[in-house]
Amino acid sequence: MPKQSHYTPTYRRLTAAFLRRAAFAALTAASLILPPVSGNAASRIKDIVSIEGVRDNVLVGYGLVVGLDGTGDKIRNSPFTKQSLESMLERLGINTRGSDMKTENVAAVMVTANLGSFTRNGSRIDVTVSSMGDAKNLKGGTLLATPLMGADGEVYAVAQGPVQIAGFAARGEAAQITQGVPTSGRIPNGGIIEREINFAMNGISTVNLQLKSPDFTTASRIATVINRHLGSDSAQALDPATVQLRRPEGYRYDTVSLITSIEQLTVQPDQPARIVIDDRAGVIVMGADVRISEVAISQGNLTISVTETPQVSQPNAFSEGGQTKVVPRTSIQVDDGSGKKFAILKPGVSLQQLVDGLNSLGVGPRDMISILQTIKAAGALQADIEVM
Template sequence: MKSHARQFSHRLFGALLAGLVLAAGLFPAPAQATSRIKDIADVEGIRDNLLVGYGLVVGLDGTGDTLRNTSFTLQSLTAMLERLGVNTRGTDLQTENVAAVMVTANLPPFAPQGTRIDVTVSALGDAESLQGGTLLVTPLMGADGEVYAVAQGSLAVGGFSAQGEAASITRGVPTNGRIANGAIVEREIEFELATLGRLRLALRNPDITTSNRIATAINTYLGAPAAEAQNPTSVELRMPAGFQGSIIDLLTEIEQLRVQPDMPARVVIDESSGVIVMGQDVRVSTVAIAQGNLTIRVTETPQVSQPNPFAEQGDTVVVPRTEVEVDEGAERQLALVGGSVSLQELVNGLNALGIGPRDMITILQSIKTAGALQAEIEVM
């Protein structure tokens, strides 16, 4: 009885093992360096909209605009008081508790009326700080000139400024603040996504290979030619025949598909900070590199010349003594970089020369000029 049970357990284990092997063949592990479609492409039409407005911040502790220097603040303050029934025409306003500001915000897609969004407030005049201020009602307009939101509230300023009679200190930017949920959406932007029969996916990093891979992954998953790569930037997506559901259901299914993005070989250089970023596909043909290290040192050692103790004439003077040394870095030699080296080998070779980032920038530009760098150089 025990032998039959043991044989049955062996057959069951073998069947389970075969099933696991079959499942591994049907569902292979995802390849490395792959990304979801939702992380590398946006749906055309689903986007933020920029809003901007002009307003006044009040309640400042003497750190607002100087009215005699900022005429627009004075005009705005006068107009606001007149709308509230206060006539200030002909009076000399001297308040320093008001500042003219620009208010900016991003209107999210499909934001309905009554929802709140964050706003950023920035000083426009010569105000020293917006700390403790309150933004008055400010309409926020879109690019079409229509009002889409209204902002108001107390500012939260991260920076601060303090000064005394002989010294002052500033941390951060006290003339820039933020109001969390400081604006109310008053108008919606119409976009009927669910009723569309086709739409386009816009790649965040345009590339023709990535665009084609996205279309291939979608068509393979759906089993129908529903996607087509139109150019390096966009992929057109059509509702496949017989698909049960809306375009939103289709997007929900395909946005989790994984593809391997491709990118051109590129070297990005920021000369101001000395930052260098190189892609993994950067290649260098055979080239010899010599990096000069010319150093000139000038040392000033002034000496004092005095007359003899019993001399009848003479003055005490300072005689300059200058010493100039030139170091041409003779220990630097010509280094050979092998043909079609990888990114790691290129970095190791340049580091072996003992050079800094700024010299490396010049070397990379020289290699590109010589035609040995198989990549595009982009200077920021």
């Protein structure tokens, strides 16, 4: 006989209850041990500043994409495509001058890429390919070797490879469907670096930290934190966007170690009260420090709704001289917003209270944009409004 289990249903229920209580106790203990996350959490210095001189450099080039399935440039509409194709074939020993080319499998494109300060020879970078002529789709195309030049006219990279696009286009005699942008694509790792940018980090005696969001208070806090960490007055806030860092004695020949030691330091960033409005999309973004003075708000719109519901009047069967007629029925409703009330916002109202007060009036995002601009015009809004 099989051996009977000693785990009865009651025992199983007790075990499950015990496990649930143990899990709850563990979560409670974890919540007591872990510090609460502040709404204004500190940020690492590396996340809020950049090193002056350490930046990307733009590269640009002109090339040809071949292998398209009849979706390339029309030669008669894009003379630059024909000239480029003839020049390329001549370099390969093929003379096509004066011939009537009608191919639609080639497209002239602009190729762009970003070259980092520390990208070395032989490294690969992503490139972006964009059509110049009347090509309809770059799907299935291959970019031929294209030199990429910097602002100084020197060639820093060469790009080549199959083009990958995210959109598509399909067309027929009477209709077409296009999703995304099929005339622009990317070539992952399609560029090979042929020339480096000379940048010696250890040769710099003074490092300038550039704040991504300039602010006097944040710059001063960064300098204070760095000086406390290094035990010297090596850092100084020059302006709201720049903190100058001089190499102390212990890092005389090692700027990289100096930057590494300060990158992980945390600072509480400060920012001015600002409201950003995207009027086209109806999006409002408000900072946590937005405050308003005491103000009374009332919002009401005149809305007129006209509804047409025509009815058909048909005569009885076998009636003489009867005609079927359409009888108009019009319904007009007017809402003058008379039910709206004033909302009084007390001085020093916070962001949450401001939103709750406006929502109590039943306003939507677009009406809220007008209200915020009106409050600002009345001088009761202590924040900058930036309209995108």
